[in-house]
Amino acid sequence: MMEPQNILTAYKNFPHLIQITWGTTAVLIIAIVILTINLKFWRAAKRKKEANQQKAQAKFESLILEYLYSQNDNPNYLSTKQLVIIDAFAHPIKVKWKRRIIVKILYNLLSEVSGEMSDIIKKFYFRTGLYKYALFKLKSKKWEVIGKGIEQLTRFKIIEAHQRVKPFLNHPRDEVRKEAHIYMVSLFGFEGLSFLNTIEEPMSEWAQIEILETLQEIESQEFCDIKLWLKSNNRSVVLFALKLAKIYNQFEVNETLMELLSHPDKDIRVQTIEVLTHLYGIEAKEMLKANFNDLSLEEQISFFKLLEKLVMPNDEPFVEKHLFHKNFEIQLLALKILKSINLDKFLHIKEDTEKSSNSDILEYVNNL
Amino acid sequence: MSKKKIVLAEDNSTLSMLLKFRLEKEGYELFSSVDGKAALESIETNQPDLIITDIMMPFISGLEVISHVRHKLNSKVPIIVFSSAGQEEMVLKAFDLGANDFMGKPFSPNELLIRVRKLVT
Numbered sequence: 001m002m003e004p005q006n007i008l009t010a011y012k013n014f015p016h017l018i019q020i021t022w023g024t025t026a027v028l029i030i031a032i033v034i035l036t037i038n039l040k041f042w043r044a045a046k047r048k049k050e051a052n053q054q055k056a057q058a059k060f061e062s063l064i065l066e067y068l069y070s071q072n073d074n075p076n077y078l079s080t081k082q083l084v085i086i087d088a089f090a091h092p093i094k095v096k097w098k099r100r101i102i103v104k105i106l107y108n109l110l111s112e113v114s115g116e117m118s119d120i121i122k123k124f125y126f127r128t129g130l131y132k133y134a135l136f137k138l139k140s141k142k143w144e145v146i147g148k149g150i151e152q153l154t155r156f157k158i159i160e161a162h163q164r165v166k167p168f169l170n171h172p173r174d175e176v177r178k179e180a181h182i183y184m185v186s187l188f189g190f191e192g193l194s195f196l197n198t199i200e201e202p203m204s205e206w207a208q209i210e211i212l213e214t215l216q217e218i219e220s221q222e223f224c225d226i227k228l229w230l231k232s233n234n235r236s237v238v239l240f241a242l243k244l245a246k247i248y249n250q251f252e253v254n255e256t257l258m259e260l261l262s263h264p265d266k267d268i269r270v271q272t273i274e275v276l277t278h279l280y281g282i283e284a285k286e287m288l289k290a291n292f293n294d295l296s297l298e299e300q301i302s303f304f305k306l307l308e309k310l311v312m313p314n315d316e317p318f319v320e321k322h323l324f325h326k327n328f329e330i331q332l333l334a335l336k337i338l339k340s341i342n343l344d345k346f347l348h349i350k351e352d353t354e355k356s357s358n359s360d361i362l363e364y365v366n367n368l
Numbered sequence: 369m370s371k372k373k374i375v376l377a378e379d380n381s382t383l384s385m386l387l388k389f390r391l392e393k394e395g396y397e398l399f400s401s402v403d404g405k406a407a408l409e410s411i412e413t414n415q416p417d418l419i420i421t422d423i424m425m426p427f428i429s430g431l432e433v434i435s436h437v438r439h440k441l442n443s444k445v446p447i448i449v450f451s452s453a454g455q456e457e458m459v460l461k462a463f464d465l466g467a468n469d470f471m472g473k474p475f476s477p478n479e480l481l482i483r484v485r486k487l488v489t
Contacts, residue, residue: 061381061382061385065382065386065389105382108383110474111473112380112382112473113383113386113474113476114474114476115476115477115478115479117476118474
């Protein structure tokens with residue numbers, strides 16, 4: 001066995017390259033040892049943290065369940081047991097990670113249970129003061145934190161927060177605006193849509209879909225007047241109002257829809273024709289027929305879809321004029337319409353053009 | 369009189385605890401399982417009078433649980449299925465495999481209790 005002094009002497013006698021190699025090896029071995037010990041401690045700490053979280057979760061779950069099943073017959077009053085449980089949560093909700101676990105449990109429960117039980121969960125959220133932390137998030141400079149705060153207030157139906165949420169209806173970030181809009185609709189139903197009177201920022205397509213979905217979930221289906229929104233200067237509000245008109249069959253806005261047929265925005269005009277088709281807006285037919293050549297291609301296609309639904313025998317000459325339109329979709333719709341109003345004429349045309357390039361489409365329509 | 373036994377297969381621990389609390393309060397003996405595999409073991413061991421299973425579960429799904437009970441164990445024990453929004457196809461499959469009833473989430477625990485009482489007579 002070599003003495004340590006001899007190892008050092010031998011090392012000094014090595015050429016430089018060997019010395020560097022040995023030196024690097026020693027440094028790497030020390031680094032590996034330090035990192036391994038560090039990793040061991042880090043993993044142990046993580047395991048301990050997870051165990052603590054699981055323990056806390058189990059404790060909170062059982063306390064929450066006890067709270068839920070200690071409800072008095074009168075839902076407006078808390079039982080003594082419930083008051084004790086609320087007190088027990090006073091300290092944990094001040095700790096961020098514990099608060100996160102409590103909210104997660106409540107979220108989980110809300111997505112699984114409904115009815116009376118879900119109302120008790122929402123009251124628990126309010127009574128423990130958890131909503132104050134969601135309100136605190138609204139003061140954050142980070143938009144995603146604000147969004148999360150509003151989302152939580154929506155989920156637990158904290159109606160008291162509506163004045164605090166209101167300023168976010170026109171927030172520059174689409175995600176925050178969407179959460180604020182959903183909050184209003186989720187808590188106030190159709191009345192909550194009054195923000196459409198004033199919003200200046202656009203509503204994304206996704207936000208519109210989410211609002212419509214929220215509206216369908218609310219119990220009261222008492223509809224509101226949408227005429228003002230159809231006349232809005234905000235393009236996205238008009239498009240959203242058109243969706244509302246279609247989904248909620250707003251026949252009384254047909255007159256306003258007629259005005260929208262001359263809107264400067266093409267998408268609005270196209271969507272208006274689609275809504276009029278759905279609402280049997282027969283009065284639009286003659287107007288569009290007269291201006292057909294001035295319409296954009298999308299509008300022309302939409303008009304033919306309207307005609308497919310609202311066609312009358314006196315429309316035959318117009319349809320016949322566009323039987324072999326340069327656009328395939330219009331051609332197909334025109335042939336289908338002709339077949340539905342005058343089968344003999346359709347068959348006659350089919351025979352006449354049997355050998356032409358249009359024979360395939362005629363055969364297809366004939367087989368429909 | 370011995371308590372009627374129910375096997376509950378649900379991976380959401382909070383919901384599982386909530387239902388255990390409610391059903392045990394009503395006099396049923398509840399065996400909770402966190403996944404389909406544990407549920408099958410519990411069914412074979414405890415011979416329950418009712419099975420309540422979620423459709424989506426780790427390892428073995430609710431559909432496989434129903435299929436095992438009906439085709440392997442040849443048992444006619446009533447089965448209630450929990451489903452979430454968008455699982456309508458799965459619910460139809462569950463009925464094809466022999467489920468007796470279903471409840472869409474979120475559901476009312478009181479309503480579940482009424483259905484349990486109806487099926488466990």
